[in-house]
Amino acid sequence: MLFLAGLFLVVSVIPSKVTVENFRLYSTLFPNLSEKQKFEANFVSIYPGLERIDVLFKNPNLESRDELKIKILRNSGEIVYQQDFSGFNFGDTSHARLDFPKGTVRKGENLSVLVELTKVIDGKLMVGTKNGELNFIQYYNSNTAGAVVGRMVNTLNKVVGQPIVVLLPIAFGVMTIW
């Protein structure tokens, strides 16, 4: 049991980021950004420490030079963060990465990601969508004590739901010592 507790603790404290992606299991489609000019998706920051958002794009044959702006907005319309990009920044399927300062967003805030085409150069740039919505990934800092405890609790809950994974080694351990 000590071994398992140690394993759970050590793995839980390894610094990492938690990702959240809406409609993760849906297939990805790539409409042309120039078709709609604007793509938007709403989300709620379900953990504290949102510090990065990746938005999916596709630049076929790396040809497009279209220019765009990505904004993270609060419900009130207040801009949390914005950044300009062009086709130069994207590969044939790659992410636009937006890193914003820690503490900008609190847990439970209603936010939206808005992609706006600002200058059509060739109209070839495509944007990733899933289930008809803009596809993006949220990255939360999970190196806080609360996040580590959360991971431990999550693991223990799973173990409680599947007690055989602990009972079996205990039974074999007892037989070994017997």
Next chain:
Amino acid sequence: MRKILLLAATLYLLVAPFTYHPDNKLVLYYATLGNGKVWDIYSYLNTNYDAAPKFHYPPMHYWVVKAEYPLVRLVGGKGIENWLRRGANEAFDDPNIFIYNLATKLPILGLVLLTGWLIFKICLQQGFNNYKSRWAAAIWLFNPIIFYSAIVMGQNDMLAIAPFMVGWYLMSSYPWVAFAIFGIASGIKTYPLIWAIYLAFTYVKFPIWKRLGLVMVSIGIYYLTMAPFLRYEYFRTDVLYSGLATRMFEAGIDIGLGDRVLIVPLLLGILLLVAISKKIGKSFVNTAKLLVAVNLIILGFIHFHPQWFIWIVPFLSIYLASHKKDFLSLWLLLGVMVGVVLLFDDKFLYWGLLSPLNNGLLNLPLIRDVLVAKGMDVMLLSNLLHTLAAAVGGYWFWKVLSEKNK
């Protein structure tokens, strides 16, 4: 021996449910295709759309996986079938992940324990005392390579290694049966066929023509397991000409006009001729040494996957039980394996293994990318590790060559 096996089982059961690798899940997913009624996986995958990659192992491998699936389903429960369909990058996030990991690895754990017991019995049969035989089994059972490849990753190499060891156990009393079993093991994964060829040609109880007969038995059964599929182009492409099967023929020396001398077959050929002329088969320990050298020559000169080091361990365990000074080779191989794992372009070889306990680990960068960002030449590092593996292979090659004539 019972206590050693129980202790090993305890350790395995402590680690296996909490570690995850998608390969193990993927192979079992194939067994569920077509509501479990598919027997020709190659035809199925080439005539139906499926996002899964093609099946690159021989047909016997597929049938064995199908045979183990009822046990996996019994332990994993109803939900495991849906879980097997989930993508590699998110399946570790399942609430029942621990029981699913345990279920998919349970047959492998059983085969690791069986192989440990067989190593013990083979050593006793070949004249080792009880202590040395237990020592050989313990080296196998508690080896970090076994832990990594079989227990943590759940690699399917055990499906071939265990039957091979059954054959080896039977070899002294029933050689023809043993070589038939070697043929079956080769039908699961091809490399036991190479071991069988060496065991046949060094089987000193038989004259050379009978040894050829032993080889033919193994090759014949290996061929029979694949014969129904050989006429299909997709089978030849997916299995016979796949990258896995042809790697042995890649390293070569150009001799002009487009011709090449292939290094691995060259060294294996030398080993075979030396083993026959020196009657290596007269000594059980030397036979184990020969098989270590054979495996190291292959791994030393191909682009290997780190988990393949498991192939060496059954024979190395037997050899090390009586030659402790050669433990250095094991440590060197472990170093190479760890280094190659950390430099591999695949997060599932390290971060991903612990993803059931911390889902965010897969968001960490590849270690090779971090090293590149710090200005290190990762290719050079990787090449140095491959060279070290080749050096260890060369050392064992020399050990066989320098063996005195029996």
